[in-house]
Each structure stands twice: as C-alpha cells, then as structure tokens.
Amino acid sequence: MANSHNPDMTPGLTNAYDPGEHPDWPAPSSVKGPVHWIKTNLFGSVTNTLLTLLAIYLLYKIIPALVQWFFVDAAYTGASRKECEAQAGGACWAFIGSRLQLFIYGFYPEVQRLRVNLSVVLLAAALVPILFDQVPQRGKWLIYSALYPFIAAWLLVGGIGGLEYVPTDKFGGLMLNVVIGVTGIAFSLPIGICLALGRQSHLPILRIVCVAFIEFIRGVPLITLLFVAAVMLSYFVPPGTNFDLLVRMLIMVTLFASGYMAEVIRGGLQAIPKGQYEAADSMGLKYWQSMRLIVLPQALKISIPGIVNTFIALYKDTTLVIVIGRLDILGIGRSSLADSKWQGLSTEVYVFVAVFFFISCFLMSRYSLYLEKKLHTGH
C-alpha cells in the first residue's frame, strides 16, 4: 500500500498517491456551475431569498405592462393623437415617426440633408482606426481620422468649393447633439492630456496656468459658461466680426470637458510608479518620448473608466444648448409638444429621447469595457 510510506498516518485514512504524485482533480460541482451560482447569489440566505422573490414579483408586474405599452398596444400610423388612440391604448409612435426628420436633422435644409448623411458615413469610417488597432494601413487611416473634424465642418457648413452655405443656426435635433458631442470628445482628450501634464510640470508658470484653468472650469457650471459664450464673448471680439454662436458653444463645451478630463488623467498619471519614469530616463528617452511611449499609454489605460465617464457626461450635457436657444433632439421634442394635433404625448417624446441617449451611452460604455480587457497585459 502507498500509505505504508507514512507510518504516522491516522488509521482509517488512506492516501492513494505517493507524496508529490497527487494529480489535479476537477473541482466538485458544489463550487462551480450555474446551480452553485444561483444557490449562493440568489438564495444564499433567508433575506436573499425574500429579496429574490420580491424582485421576481416586481419584474413580473412591470415587464409585461411595459412590453404591452411599448409594442403590443402601440400605434405606428396615424395623423394625429386621436387617430392613434382609436387604434390602441399604448404608445403613439406615429407622432415620433411623423417628425423623425425634424428630430434627426433639425432645420437643416431638406435638399442638403444628404451632406449630413455623408458626414455620418465618413464619421464611421474615421472611427474605425481609432476604435480598433488591427486594421490594415492604420497609420494612414488615422491621418484621415485627424482630418475628419475639418472635413465634416466643411461638409456641414459649406460655403466653399461649390457647397451651398448652411448657417449653423439651422443645425438642430440629433445632428446638433452629435456635432457638439463628437467635437467635444475629439478635442477634450488631447487638451485634457496637455493640461494634466502641465499640472505636473516643473515649470512654475505653466503649472500655475494649468491649475488655475482646471480649477476655474470645475468651479463654474456648464450653463454659466454657455451663457457666457452666448452673451459675453461678443464683447471680447472686435465689433463687426461674426463669431459663430455654434463655434462659441463648441469651444465652451470642449474646454469644460477638458478640465474634467485633465483631472481624470492626472489620477492615472499618479498611479504610474516612479520606476517607469526612471527606466525611461535611464534609457535616454526625451520627455515627450517617454510620455508618449511609456507613461501615457499606461496612465490612459488606467483612466479609461473615468475618461469614458467624462465622454458620456459631455454627450448628455449637449442637451443644455437649449438654454441659449438652440434646439437639439430634446429641444425639438419639447417644441413638438406644442403641436395641437399631438398634444399630451410628452411620455413618447421623452421615452424616445431617453432611449436614443441610452443606446449611444451604453455603446460607449461597452466599448470601454472591451478596450480595458484588450489592454490588460498582466496575469
């Protein structure tokens, strides 16, 4: 017998393997598998069991009613609220459908809307090399991505090269949200990085300027900045010059997000061990090389949750342009409620706007999770 090797072994216990020879056994079903998961997570204790049952009951009450209102009893056609109600008692999506063009394009001239569609297609193409690193010719493609904001600005505003000029006060609806959101996101990250690095700088003046800027931005509500953009900035430019209101808003939104971005990235920078800077220095890398190749890739990776958080906040804050008289998707929705044919359908409008924002923000958050997983190189 194998256990004869161990004379001290308690009688009755057997050891089938010699010391050091024990193979790996599969884990028993009591520590893994779906049954184990349900048992420990949902019915682990009396309180847990009660809460689980309560949750199931609430879901049973809510979900079917929601589905009923959203889909089953919903009316998709009709020319007024009365016609909707004649069909069924649920949501009147015909209202949204009849104004979909307005929701998407705002007051952009109808014949020119192809330009908006084209810029969306180009946006998708510009995003591919930024979001995924395994694409062929990524370097050249990224140059296009960097140029995209300017291409899009030309496409949307026009006035040069044969494109008809569309004043920016015609921008509205979803398009306005996307224009402000994408601009803010595209420019706030690099500006935020510079501010965060500036705040760490050994040069006192640079550091003070960055700290003052960040603290000012964080101490003032975005609405205030938008009012400043709308009213006060015109005092600072020479009379007669036309400083476009949309551009002013874009600058304010971008600067606002940059201030927050800088603090998020500073958190990431502080998490980088001193040894990484020393290793980069001892190799002879210059400041910008060690930042770009060593420090920022790691700091930004750590900061991804915070960065995406700021992006999402910025994107949702684009609805605030309503306070200076521009109608984004929410503003269009609110003004649509004034239509006498469709009065009283505010639920549909707000649900529609909420679903739109939820989908966009949810996609951003899922992408950030994918990115975190992909960049994880530890064990």
Next chain:
Amino acid sequence: MAETQTAERTGSIGSSKGSDDIIVIRNMHKWYGDFHVLKNINLTVKSKERIVVCGPSGSGKSTMIRCINRLEEHQQGDIFVDGIELTNDLKNIDLIRREVGMVFQHFNLFPHLSVLENCTLGPIWVRQTPKKEAEAIAMQYLERVKIPEQALKFPGQLSGGQQQRVAIARSLCMNPKIMLFDEPTSALDPEMIKEVLDTMIELADTGMTMLVVTHEMGFAKTVADRVIFMDGGEIIEQNEPNPFFENPQHERTKLFLSQILAH
C-alpha cells in the same frame, strides 16, 4: 585664478579620455533638503573594471550610482562619464544616458509592452535603429540571457528572475559602455537569485564595465575587481575582494561584514 584651475582640470579630463578612466567622480556632495546624503565622494572607474558597492541601507550607495546617470542630481563636485562632464546641460545628460545602462531593483520593465518591444524601444527611439535590425539585436540579447522563447510575452507573465534578465537584455540592447546595477537581486525569491547572478557573471566575462550595488558577497568575491564599502554617505574603504574580506581595515567595515556574513 579659479577659472584657469577649472580649465586645467577639464583639460586633464579631456586628455585622459584616451586613458582607461571611464568614470571620474571628484569631491561630489549631495543633499536631500538639509540632509547630507553623499559626502565628498571620490571614485575613479577604469574601463572594463567591475566594482561592487556594499554598505548598510541608507548609506548612500544607490544614490551614488544614480548620480552617475543623473537620476539624482549632485550639488557639488564633478562627475565625468566617458570624458563628458555631467552638468545641467540636457545634451550632455542625453549623451551619457546613451552610454550608461541601468538595471533596477524592481526591474521597471514597461508592463504595456511585450518583452521584445521593451528591448527594441530604446534602440528604435534613441539610437534610430531600423525596427527589423533592432528586433534582431534584441533577440540576440534575449538569447544571451536565455529567454528568447518569452519574447512575445508581457512582463506580467514572467517570473521575477526572468523579468530581471529581460531588464538586463533591455539595457544591453542600447549597447552601453557602462552598466549600473542597483540591488538587482534584492526583490527576487531566493531560487531566482542564481539565474540573475549567472547572467551578470557572463556579462562580466565579456569585459563590460560594471558598477553593482549588492548584498551578494559571493558575487563580489568571484567577480569584482574592487569592492567599495560605504557608510553614512562616505566611501569608508575600498580594496580588492580578497584583502577586503580577509583583512578589512576599518572598524565599520568589520562590523558590517560580521553582520552580513554571520547568517
């Protein structure tokens, strides 16, 4: 008067470039705030010389070797590396850092880059070596430290000993004239110390100039040309390993050796 003196000094260093003195430290002092960490350090290292620096913790030995590549700034005295004076001039600092490789206690590999990328980064960005060539050189050094098969892994997937060997290979890829080791085995599990020391011994056999801060007295005995003992920010004693260990001159050296060799 003072000026001519400085000129003479620099001149003597310039002329000594042809000779074997690759590092010259003269009357060097350093303070952290009011704390006088390094006191009047004088040290000359010849090309291909292998020096082990030992001493109790807090004695300034790491700080001293970190002054050589300007990870720490000295406030008084002169440091010349390969004939270049270490001043606030960034150009000189960059020149010196290209010639001086450093291996750290905590490896300091770049965790977001693969082992191979860790090794090619310096040659590509500092020496402007073409990528293909840099990779070939990196593989050569990874083979020399006996881990070519790990080239595509990330540092986080390697053991401590393997990481430290990658760190050595990474420094060697820059083709340095001098290698500084700052307690290279202190953060390692006992069974991994040997593989790193073996790598360092092989490196010493190739004729590399090495300055090693370590507590591994066995390494000092077999490899070092000279052992330096530091305490309280001063170089207390220096000698060849045999007389240093057999017949230490200074009381503090005797005390230190008795403590470190007792266990």
